[in-house]
Amino acid sequence: MANQNQLALIKKDTVDVVATKVKQFQEAGELHFPANYSPENAMKSAWLILQNTVDRNKKPALEVCTKDSVANSLLDMVVQGLNPNKKQGYFIVYGNQLTFQRSYFGTMAVTKRVTGAKSIDAAVIYDGDEVDYEMVNGRIKNLSHKQKFGNINKENVIGAYCIIDFGNDDVYTELMTIDDLRKAWSKAQFWGKDQTTEKKGSTHDEFKQEMAKKTVINRACKKYLNSSDDSSLVMQHFNKQDERIDEAQAQQEISENANKDYIDVEYTETENEPNPEPERTVEPVEDAKSNANQPKEEPEQMTLDDQPADNGVPF
Numbered sequence: 001m002a003n004q005n006q007l008a009l010i011k012k013d014t015v016d017v018v019a020t021k022v023k024q025f026q027e028a029g030e031l032h033f034p035a036n037y038s039p040e041n042a043m044k045s046a047w048l049i050l051q052n053t054v055d056r057n058k059k060p061a062l063e064v065c066t067k068d069s070v071a072n073s074l075l076d077m078v079v080q081g082l083n084p085n086k087k088q089g090y091f092i093v094y095g096n097q098l099t100f101q102r103s104y105f106g107t108m109a110v111t112k113r114v115t116g117a118k119s120i121d122a123a124v125i126y127d128g129d130e131v132d133y134e135m136v137n138g139r140i141k142n143l144s145h146k147q148k149f150g151n152i153n154k155e156n157v158i159g160a161y162c163i164i165d166f167g168n169d170d171v172y173t174e175l176m177t178i179d180d181l182r183k184a185w186s187k188a189q190f191w192g193k194d195q196t197t198e199k200k201g202s203t204h205d206e207f208k209q210e211m212a213k214k215t216v217i218n219r220a221c222k223k224y225l226n227s228s229d230d231s232s233l234v235m236q237h238f239n240k241q242d243e244r245i246d247e248a249q250a251q252q253e254i255s256e257n258a259n260k261d262y263i264d265v266e267y268t269e270t271e272n273e274p275n276p277e278p279e280r281t282v283e284p285v286e287d288a289k290s291n292a293n294q295p296k297e298e299p300e301q302m303t304l305d306d307q308p309a310d311n312g313v314p315f
Helices: 004-013 015-027 039-050 067-079 104-115 178-185 208-227 233-257
Strands: 089-094 097-102 119-126 130-136 139-146 157-165 171-177
Touching: 004 015, 004 067, 015 039, 015 067, 039 067, 039 089, 067 097, 067 233, 089 233, 097 104, 097 233, 104 119, 104 208, 104 233, 119 208, 139 157, 139 171, 157 178, 157 208, 171 178, 171 208, 178 208, 208 233
Parallel strands: none
Antiparallel strands: 089 097, 119 157, 130 139, 157 171
């Protein structure tokens, strides 16, 4: 781990830069935090967490990640009004890039802040449950769900739904079948080899109900936020954070495959085969100093311990 002098320099070029930038946003009237949110406390918590964050090679994030990416991840966190101590997000390393990834708790917090939602709730549908609803102008209305206690079993999950209540009878409902859920999970490493079921013993197998609720909450919140016309600074960073993660993942994949030999053979492209994404650059935080001594070899992505609530894997 870097010594105290090195840590002080990194803090000056990241935490202090972000704190100054946030203050400028506030003075310009571009950023307003909830009454119970302290950006200073959130950054103190994040800085303590970052000092113990490592990549998959167990190398300290503050040594291998660029200062710009550290500053960007902190800025993404603070502008969205999130705190890692509340499990609203995690810091994850991709190569030499640090990213801040929201948990579904974080996505719910941003949704409530931006839209004024009163409550966000989700429930699992089991085989044998009675579910009824109406379709009005393409939206689910008046959903009713009758459930028997004996139906509750993770092997009987057939779907899930999320309800965002804005008050005054304004309700948004997102409904997903088990096939929808599995399609959302299918890109992750826990997915079974047969591509139809969860890998035995994985988080999504052991805690299927919680993962189903997590997935439908994320989809409901993101769909509603993306359909809004909010162009606030919060929404800019909400969307930019996802772009940074995609960029960092793409850059790491390119780096890992750079020295591999390929055999040129004919193949047939299928609809399920993804097109490679072009390499893109990560936008630095304004006034943040770049790190002149970037490591030439990028370490692999860090891994998170499996957690029922949110383990950093794609939903």
